[in-house]
Amino acid sequence: MQDDxxxxxxxxxxxxxxxxxxxxxxxxxxxxxxxEEAGEIxxxxxxxxxSDATAGAREAGVIHFIDYALATFDRHKRxxxxxxxxxxxxxxxxxxxxxxxxxxxxxxxxxxxxTSIETTPFFEMVRAHTxxxxxxxxxxxxxQGKTGWKLIGFEDGHGGEPHR
Amino acid sequence: xxxxxxxxxxVDFVVIGAGAAGGxxxxxxxxxxxxxxxxEQGSYLREKDFTHDEIKFMLxxxxxxxxxxxxxxxxxxxxxxxxxxxxxxxxxxxxxxxxHFTANFWRFHEVDFEERTRWGSIPGxxxxxxxxxxxxLEPYYTKAEQELGxxxxxxxxxxDPPRSQPYPLPPLPVKPSGVLFERATKxxxxxxxxxxxxxxxxxxxxxxxxxxxxxxxxxxxxxxxKSSTLATVIPIAERTGRCExxxxxxxxxxxxxRDGRVTGAVYFDRQGKEVFQRARAVVVCANGAETPRxxxxxxSNQFPQGLANSSGLVGRNFLVDTGVSxxxxxxxxxxxxxxxxxxxxxxxxxxxxxxxxxxxxxxxxARFDWYPITFALWSFPRHLPRWGAGFKSALAEYFxxxxxxxxxxxxxxxxxxxxxxxxxxxxxxxxxxxxxxxxNHPDDLKVLRFLRDRCQEILDAxxxxxxxxxxxxxxxxSGHLMGTCRMGNDPKKSVVDRNHRAHDVPNLxxxxxxxxxxxxxxxxxxxxxxxxxxxxxxxAQAARKGEIA
Numbered sequence: 204m205q206d207d208x209x210x211x212x213x214x215x216x217x218x219x220x221x222x223x224x225x226x227x228x229x230x231x232x233x234x235x236x237x238x239e240e241a242g243e244i245x246x247x248x249x250x251x252x253x254s255d256a257t258a259g260a261r262e263a264g265v266i267h268f269i270d271y272a273l274a275t276f277d278r279h280k281r282x283x284x285x286x287x288x289x290x291x292x293x294x295x296x297x298x299x300x301x302x303x304x305x306x307x308x309x310x311x312x313x314x315x316x317x318t319s320i321e322t323t324p325f326f327e328m329v330r331a332h333t334x335x336x337x338x339x340x341x342x343x344x345x346x347q348g349k350t351g352w353k354l355i356g357f358e359d360g361h362g363g364e365p366h367r
Numbered sequence: 368x369x370x371x372x373x374x375x376x377x378v379d380f381v382v383i384g385a386g387a388a389g390g391x392x393x394x395x396x397x398x399x400x401x402x403x404x405x406x407e408q409g410s411y412l413r414e415k416d417f418t419h420d421e422i423k424f425m426l427x428x429x430x431x432x433x434x435x436x437x438x439x440x441x442x443x444x445x446x447x448x449x450x451x452x453x454x455x456x457x458x459x460x461x462x463x464x465x466x467h468f469t470a471n472f473w474r475f476h477e478v479d480f481e482e483r484t485r486w487g488s489i490p491g492x493x494x495x496x497x498x499x500x501x502x503x504l505e506p507y508y509t510k511a512e513q514e515l516g517x518x519x520x521x522x523x524x525x526x527d528p529p530r531s532q533p534y535p536l537p538p539l540p541v542k543p544s545g546v547l548f549e550r551a552t553k554x555x556x557x558x559x560x561x562x563x564x565x566x567x568x569x570x571x572x573x574x575x576x577x578x579x580x581x582x583x584x585x586x587x588x589x590x591x592x593k594s595s596t597l598a599t600v601i602p603i604a605e606r607t608g609r610c611e612x613x614x615x616x617x618x619x620x621x622x623x624x625r626d627g628r629v630t631g632a633v634y635f636d637r638q639g640k641e642v643f644q645r646a647r648a649v650v651v652c653a654n655g656a657e658t659p660r661x662x663x664x665x666x667s668n669q670f671p672q673g674l675a676n677s678s679g680l681v682g683r684n685f686l687v688d689t690g691v692s693x694x695x696x697x698x699x700x701x702x703x704x705x706x707x708x709x710x711x712x713x714x715x716x717x718x719x720x721x722x723x724x725x726x727x728x729x730x731x732x733a734r735f736d737w738y739p740i741t742f743a744l745w746s747f748p749r750h751l752p753r754w755g756a757g758f759k760s761a762l763a764e765y766f767x768x769x770x771x772x773x774x775x776x777x778x779x780x781x782x783x784x785x786x787x788x789x790x791x792x793x794x795x796x797x798x799x800x801x802x803x804x805x806x807n808h809p810d811d812l813k814v815l816r817f818l819r820d821r822c823q824e825i826l827d828a829x830x831x832x833x834x835x836x837x838x839x840x841x842x843x844x845s846g847h848l849m850g851t852c853r854m855g856n857d858p859k860k861s862v863v864d865r866n867h868r869a870h871d872v873p874n875l876x877x878x879x880x881x882x883x884x885x886x887x888x889x890x891x892x893x894x895x896x897x898x899x900x901x902x903x904x905x906x907a908q909a910a911r912k913g914e915i916a
Binding site for chain 1: 419420421422426427578580581582700702704705739740743744753754755756758759762763766767
């Protein structure tokens with residue numbers, strides 16, 4: 204019992220330490236995305252799961268998940284992201300000729316833009332990645348501080364231990 | 368102590384597939400004193416590999432067949448050209464589907480073995496009795512429950528078939544979905560009972576009890592509480608020193624010699640090199656889809672239609688996992704994601720009833736078998752927003768408050784429904800891809816709609832705030848693979864005899880879902896494993912009499 208308790212305590216400390224590192228805003232290098240692309244995709248993800256009374260895709264670090272996915276198991280989707288972003292930018296310029304980026308649009312305009320592309324394969328791909336990054340295991344870079352799991356009340360205990 | 372044989376060694380048995388059936392056969396034959404090599408196409412994973420990673424196990428299919436390297440093709444009828452799409456799903460590592468299954472472990476009922484006698488012939492279906500009866504299998508159901516470790520409560524269902532012994536372990540804890548289901552079904556005059564599960568509720572034979580971690584379906588159990596063959600019988604087989612589990616071996620053909628007997632199996636090893644393992648007899652436990660495919664891949668001068676296929680029935684009468692799910696959301700949180708997926712079942716609608724006007728019946732269980740990502744991506748109610756603030760709040764509301772009822776039902780055998788070889792598409796090893804031709808018998812869909820309506824009644828009685836799902840259409844995909852090498856007494860109307868021996872080949876045995884004559888009401892693993900215990904017993908007897916060498 205003593206052993207179990209101290210092991211659990213250690214895990215808790217490890218988790219606290221990890222969240223502290225994230226909260227300190229230590230900049231991360233992008234693996235695949237340019238910082239401009241990351242900003243644009245993050246703006247889309249933040250409309251799919253917005254931040255309101257509770258944390259959303261942005262706080263969960265979904266964009267880090269997407270960058271990781273494109274660097275690893277979804278590397279074959281890189282081109283689809285680049286082409287899709289281009290399509291979204293074209294659409295943005297049609298709807299809002301004076302705008303300069305998705306990220307700098309107002310929230311309402313971002314929603315108008317996404318509504319106009321919500322049946323495209325690109326939107327579906329970003330939506331799926333956003334959900335995966337929000338609700339997947341934190342070791343993929345998203346769901347930081349278990350943001351997504353806290354929202355839906357999900358708890359995981361692997362082998363009886365809390366998730367790292 | 369694990370045996371290592373050389374391919375040139377003539378072992379007693381090559382077993383193809385280390386899954387639910389193959390694991391049992393390997394254990395039974397090796398403990399009976401025979402030398403066994405088990406060829407498994409997947410890897411030898413251990414408990415440390417079974418993480419709770421939904422992306423890896425659910426989305427990337429880490430422990431199932433790989434449709435990129437092993438493409439399937441599908442068509443509805445023989446007149447159509449098949450198109451490439453996933454059609455069959457099975458476990459692909461040592462332990463096979465018994466590693467990732469939900470672990471529902473129902474026995475078939477007596478009626479399942481004699482429905483042709485009971486109901487007569489059904490137009491458009493090849494409904495037949497099994498050549499064995501429930502009583503023939505009962506001792507082996509008991510053996511499977513005792514050896515593997517099954518939790519349940521004997522006598523709790525008035526519809527249960529007779530049993531010679533109670534379950535070795537008490538039922539697992541009831542879940543919120545089970546409580547709501549039990550209350551509602553009792554209100555409707557039905558008979559809920561604790562779900563029989565191949566998950567141990569107490570420590571058993573050196574394994575620890577389930578800790579209700581929630582990761583059953585599609586995941587391996589990291590604490591060995593799920594009674595997979597990997598956690599139970601395979602270690603016993605290896606300890607005999609007479610059984611080698613050879614993983615990462617993709618069998619491409621079974622060899623035959625001029626007298627029509629089989630001599631072993633040729634497989635591609637990890638490096639893609641062809642290896643011939645010699646044996647006195649071959650037991651194919653490759654599942655209801657890959658077993659017929661392998662027989663068709665093994666055609667030779669003596670067997671131009673494919674091995675053991677003089678009847679032309681290899682691959683035919685394919686049976687799929689017909690089922691329908693109705694989701695429900697309640698006012699209060701259920702947090703039903705916690706724990707083993709299923710805790711209560713009814714069998715009130717199990718039997719056919721001529722008053723309904725169609726053949727078939729089924730069971731209904733209460734469950735929550737979703738995980739966060741796949742709930743949001745695949746199981747999210749269609750009437751809700753798909754993104755934005757409305758999506759987020761619905762996600763937070765629905766995940767902790769949802770459950771579902773799953774009805775699983777009869778699937779009638781139809782001769783034109785089949786597994787065979789695609790004429791054009793090849794797998795990564797250059798072998799013809801598995802082609803599925805399938806269209807449900809109309810009664811399959813009628814029974815599903817009937818059960819869907821019963822699910823709705825139960826959820827209404829339970830006080831569900833919202834329900835969704837329940838769509839019924841022709842099946843194009845299956846994870847329960849049955850019926851393709853049916854057993855029977857007449858060599859013209861079946862592929863194996865009542866002892867699982869191929870009618871055409873005296874030293875070839877087929878032991879898995881392919882032997883099924885009817886589908887039962889799904890949940891086939893218990894019956895696959897009972898058949899495997901019985902078959903291994905009969906094969907060992909035949910070998911001792913010198914009948915197979």
